Amino acid sequence: xxxxxxxxxxxxxGFSLIFFYSQQSLADWKDTFQYHGFISxxxxxxxxxxxxxxxxHGSFDFTEAGFNVSLRPLSRLGLAAQVLYRxxxxxxxxxxxxxxGLLDLTAWESPDVRIGLRLGRVKNPYGFxxxxxxxxxxxxxxxxPQGIYPDxxxxxxxxxxxxxxxxxxxxxxxxxxxxxxxxxxxxxxxLERVVLAxxxxxxxxxxxxxxxxxxxxxxxxLIHLAFTAASVHHGYSPGLRDxxxxxxxxxxPYVASAQYSGERxxxxxxxxxxxxxxxxxxxxxxxxxxxxxxxxxxAGYRLTDNIEVMARYEVFYQDINDRSxxxxxxxxxxxxxxxxxxxxxxxxxxxxxITPNWMARAEYHRxxxxxxxxxxxxPDPRKLDPDWDLFALELSFRF
Amino acid sequence: MNFPLLESTRHxxxxxxxxxxxxxxxxxxxxxxxxxVVHPNVPVSxxxxxxxxxxxxxSQHSWxxxxxxxxxxxxxxxxxxxxxCKKHLGMFAxxxxxxxxxxxxxxxxxAPELVxxxxxxxxxxxxxxxxxxxxxxxxIDRTVRSITINEGAR
Numbered sequence: 001x002x003x004x005x006x007x008x009x010x011x012x013x014g015f016s017l018i019f020f021y022s023q024q025s026l027a028d029w030k031d032t033f034q035y036h037g038f039i040s041x042x043x044x045x046x047x048x049x050x051x052x053x054x055x056x057h058g059s060f061d062f063t064e065a066g067f068n069v070s071l072r073p074l075s076r077l078g079l080a081a082q083v084l085y086r087x088x089x090x091x092x093x094x095x096x097x098x099x100x101g102l103l104d105l106t107a108w109e110s111p112d113v114r115i116g117l118r119l120g121r122v123k124n125p126y127g128f129x130x131x132x133x134x135x136x137x138x139x140x141x142x143x144x145p146q147g148i149y150p151d152x153x154x155x156x157x158x159x160x161x162x163x164x165x166x167x168x169x170x171x172x173x174x175x176x177x178x179x180x181x182x183x184x185x186x187x188x189x190x191l192e193r194v195v196l197a198x199x200x201x202x203x204x205x206x207x208x209x210x211x212x213x214x215x216x217x218x219x220x221x222l223i224h225l226a227f228t229a230a231s232v233h234h235g236y237s238p239g240l241r242d243x244x245x246x247x248x249x250x251x252x253p254y255v256a257s258a259q260y261s262g263e264r265x266x267x268x269x270x271x272x273x274x275x276x277x278x279x280x281x282x283x284x285x286x287x288x289x290x291x292x293x294x295x296x297x298x299a300g301y302r303l304t305d306n307i308e309v310m311a312r313y314e315v316f317y318q319d320i321n322d323r324s325x326x327x328x329x330x331x332x333x334x335x336x337x338x339x340x341x342x343x344x345x346x347x348x349x350x351x352x353x354i355t356p357n358w359m360a361r362a363e364y365h366r367x368x369x370x371x372x373x374x375x376x377x378x379p380d381p382r383k384l385d386p387d388w389d390l391f392a393l394e395l396s397f398r399f
Numbered sequence: 400m401n402f403p404l405l406e407s408t409r410h411x412x413x414x415x416x417x418x419x420x421x422x423x424x425x426x427x428x429x430x431x432x433x434x435x436v437v438h439p440n441v442p443v444s445x446x447x448x449x450x451x452x453x454x455x456x457x458s459q460h461s462w463x464x465x466x467x468x469x470x471x472x473x474x475x476x477x478x479x480x481x482x483x484c485k486k487h488l489g490m491f492a493x494x495x496x497x498x499x500x501x502x503x504x505x506x507x508x509x510a511p512e513l514v515x516x517x518x519x520x521x522x523x524x525x526x527x528x529x530x531x532x533x534x535x536x537x538x539i540d541r542t543v544r545s546i547t548i549n550e551g552a553r
Contacts, residue, residue: 028467028528034510036503070509075461075468080506100506109461111450123505131505138500168458170449220452220490221498263491302493305476356475 032072038398039065040136044089045392048385049370050377052151053089055390063087064134066099078104084134090377091151097186099123099134100159111170118164121186124157125164125179125213126228127255127270133158136396140268140298140310141349142363143392146372147294147316148255148272153194155186156251157211157232174218181211185232193376195249195278196285201239207248209233221261228255236281247281266300273320293317306354312347316371325369339386343371358397365390433483434545436521438530441466441544448550452488454531456498457508462529470511471520471532479517483533487548 042062046055053061068082084099086092102120109115123131127148132138143151162183169176185206192204211230217223232251238244252275260267277289296314303309317323318341325341349363370384378384435451437443442464446454453459454468461467473480475492484492502508514520517538524530525542539545 031469032467032509034503036510038504066504068504068506070503070506072460072467072509075465078460078509082504082506102506104507106460109459110463111447111453111459114458118507123507131507132501135500135504138497138504170453175449220456220488221494222490261491261494305493 029071029073033069034071035067035069036399037065037067038135038137038396039063040394040396042142042395043393044390047389049373049388050089051373051390052091053377055089059089061087061089064136066134068099076106076109078106080104086134088151091374092155113170114166114168116166118166120163121159121161122164122181122183123159124181124185124211124230125215125226126157126211126230126253127272128224128226128257128259128268130157135398136361136394137359137398140266140300141312141347142361142394143347143365143390145270145294145296145298145312145314146345147314147343148270148296150372152372152374153191156191157185157209157230157253159186160184160209160211161186161206162208174216174223177213177215177217179213179215181209183209185209185234191234193374195234196236196244196281200236200244201242202244203237203239204234204249205237207233207235224257224259224261226255226257228253228257243282243284245280245282247278247285249276249278251276264302266298268298268300269296271295290318291320293320306352308351310347310349310351312345312349314343314345314347316343316345316369318342318371336381337384337386339369339371340373340381340384341369341371343367343369343373357399358395360396361392361394363390363392363394365392432486433479433533433535434539435487435548436524436532436534436539436543436545438524438526438528439542439544440528441531441546443546445547445549448487448489448548451548452490455484455488455511456495457502457511466529469527469530471514471523471527471530472511473514473517473520479533479535487533489550 044052044055044059044062048056050056053059065085066082068080070078070080072078081101082099083096085096087094098121100121100123102118102122104116104118106114106116125131129139129144129149133144133149160181160183162181164179164181166179192200209232213226213228215226230253234249236244236247238246254273255270257270272294274292279287294316296312298310298312300308300310322328322341325338328336328341329338346366347363349361352360354360367388367390369386442462455470457470459468475496481492484490484495499510503510514523517534520532521534521538521543524532
């Protein structure tokens, strides 16, 4: 134990001497060790269409669990890692993955300014909720607004294997922060299905991508504003007897976010403009470029310290040049009904914080359109119903 | 089983809450207020409200002399904690909780040390170099040092 401990200490000391001027003792670094975790079980029931499993008959196929550890051996060096388990119907394969694993180096710290670098697998700052989207306690509802935070393609811009440069500046009028991620996104098969219409013989691979967010905080979070821009690049490596060539896809979302968070009332709105283009896949998949749009308005009200009610209206358009989806229906000769190109979702929900560790939720959605439903769960688009209801329950524990 | 809703109405019925409010409004400020308290070696005697926020949101990791910051808090529902957040940080307890959760579960920060009583808070602050927390003014003794938050500074 001591030898290993000494070795670790020596390593950390050497590290800090190389990168920084180390000034403090290492006596208490073991006291900074922390672990946290959560588990959430959800129940999903839909009137028509499938979401998170066979929801028309009531689905329990939506489970999330995570466990993380963190350590701050030096006040200028932090280490953190989280393992995530997810079961999500047919949306994606059941999996355990490294959600993040990083080294956090503070390059400069004063009461007004902090500048640092995070290296490793880093979560992408995208909108208000992406970084902790799998932790029920940090979400405003059981399901995040699906136009901006689609569960269908959640891994597209979830995290980067690379680094994040961050800066925070405390000004007389509030706090500004700027974060920029550079790295390779973690691709998965769900991307193939959405972009390439089905699981293909080859592989989609993440390429060097960028995510940046500028945020402003007034009065400790009373007003919170953020602007996110990203360019997420993937490339395709064809497999054997593959009709597709070495194509590329670019996802370029811009998100403007605003929140008022008072003692009881919380008002949130976000707007997304999303450019997507793909090229060089060969004749079987012509080059294309499409601009989508989504926005929502959300209000939450704390009736007591433990009970919060919320309501939200969200709109999603796959293509801003075809909001009704009629062109899409014509182009696909009726195979894809117009309503598969958009979704309008009214949501009401109730959150009960039973104890600081236990939380329960109930939520009802009335949805017009099926724009954010997954084809893996609804293989026949002609069987989709444009007007459907969704009811969900959630029980979550954390420590 | 634990029913916080029932409990909270039992411990703080409406009438009691009303009287607490009246007493709060008509007694001198010092009788009920808390102070930011630090370990005696912490190299500051006054901080701005925004510095206090940076410390209690776990954004600032070290004091200017390099000593690591160690933050102690009472539970979210503790009236002393709620009052401290509102009056000294100009924040609500739920905002602070949200900030910590986002840091802890995205790998960008850590949670503060949770204590269950003011006695525990005082004892831990007094023996942890770099420690910061808060105490009701009547609970402050010579083992810890209180510092002021200068709200007008920024």
